Amino acid sequence: MRIRVNGESREVDQASSLLDLLRQIGLEARNLAIEHNGEFVEDDRLGEVTLNEGDTLEIVRFVGGG
Amino acid sequence: MKPPVQFPPEIGTEGPRADAEGLPLRVNERPHRVAPGATLFQLRDRLKPDADVVILNGFPLAEDRPLAAGDEVVLIRRGEVPSPEELESLMVARHGPGVHARVKAARVGIAGCGGLGSAVAIALARTGVGHLLLVDFDVVEPSNLNRQQFFIDQIGLPKVDALRDNLLRMNPYVRTETRNLRLTARNIPETFAGCHVIAECFDDPTMKRDLTVAVRRDLPTIPLVTVSGIAGYGPADSIRVRRIFRNVWLVGDTETAAAPGRGLLAPRVAVAAGQQANVVLRLLLGEEGEGSGRRESDPVEEG
Structure with a gap:
């Protein structure tokens, strides 16, 4: 199924969780801020959120430096 | 370029009323009237014949041209120390119309006064942003001086105090407020409301992430410009701006972390701070789309 991640279309397996997707794209689940269909996702719910066809994700990982 | 002030159409056109009153314009921020048909250089010759720089509506001109109603004229003589009343208007003479009034009314919060914060604050102070809230818990250290806008004789001073002192030397018309404290999810809303x-x-x-989450959740009507991925000496143009949430803009390449073997260097930090300050300015001027911080009371400019 296709979803949109940071504005770009992406193919993911059916019934993937958000945590599965993070593993798939190689993002460590630290210092993340994620919106799933416009709703903020708390860190402890990453494994519970199931992705559906057409979902929109905004995933930001903060790295140090300033 | 559109003048910031609109006059009734009968003033500034040919006719008995314009003859009687002259064209209304501003010279060094003061109201002034000239006869219809008067030119820029005639005005200079009458008011300040030794002016070296003649600026019309934010643009320095070497050629004469006719004046129009609503024009903003600034006359500057090199080396002359202007009076305090004149100084601020001369400092903003290159802003272009409409910018000064809007940024002067604005209050911007700077969360962290290191490499990014010191440079963003300087850019905004020079742009004439009226009120800057500077927040940091740290003191100036020698290792900061490779990229942060402090001086050797400021080592050991709280960063908020050192930065305030530096800003006031650049623009004494900025109001600064300093908070020497460590920001947490708990005190962020009350600090930046x-x-x-x-x-x-x-x-x-983690502080970057926590501030972003706190502002998104607790201050949803205030735009935040956040930064991630500015270390090293990779290409400057990989530092981009993206609107990530309704009230959050992100600056950076989103990947390049400061880490052992990959430091933070003045050029790329300056690029990121410049991007960040420019997004702040665009938000204040209502140039970043819906929800971008333009206030109802602000004057509206088409185009």
Whole structure:
């Protein structure tokens, strides 16, 4: 199924969780801020959120430096 | 370029009323009237014949041209120390119309006064942003001086105090407010409530994340410009701006972390701070789309 991640279309397996997707794209689940269909996702719910066809994700990982 | 002030159409056109009153314009921020048909250089010759720089509506001109109603004229003589009343108007003479009044009314929060925060604050102070809230818990250290806008004789001073002193030497018309404290999810809302825009300028990635989450959740009407991925000496143009949430803009390449073997260097930090300050300015001017911080009371400019 296709979803949109940071504005770009992406193919993911059916019934993937958000945590599965993070593993798939190689993002460590630290210092993340994620919106799933416009709703903020708390860190402890990453494994519970199931992705559906057409979902929109905004995933930001903060790295140090300033 | 559109003048910031609109006059009734009968003033400034040919006719008995214009003859009687002259064309209304501003010279060095003061109201002035000239006869219809008067030119820029005639005005200079009458008011300040030794002026070296003649600026019309934010643009320096070497050629004469006719004046129109609503024009903003600034006459400057090199080396002359202007009076305090004149200084601020001369400092903003290159802003172009409409910018000064809007930024002067704005209050911007700077969360962290290191490499990003010191440079963002300087850019905004030079732009004439009226009120800057500077927040940091740290003191100036020698290792900061490779990229942060402080001086050797400021080592050991709280960063907020050192930065305030530096800003006031650049623009004494900026009101600064300093908070020497460590920001947490708990004190972020009360610290930044009342700001028109917030700039996230921390070094630590968890603090960056926590501020972004707190502002998104607790201050949803205040735009935040946050930063991630500015270390090293990779290409400057990989530092981009993206609107990530409704009230959050992200600056950076989103990947390049400061880490052992990959430091933070003045050029790329300056690029990121410049991007960040420019997004803050665009938000204050209502140029970043819906929800971008333009206030109802602000004057509206088409185009």
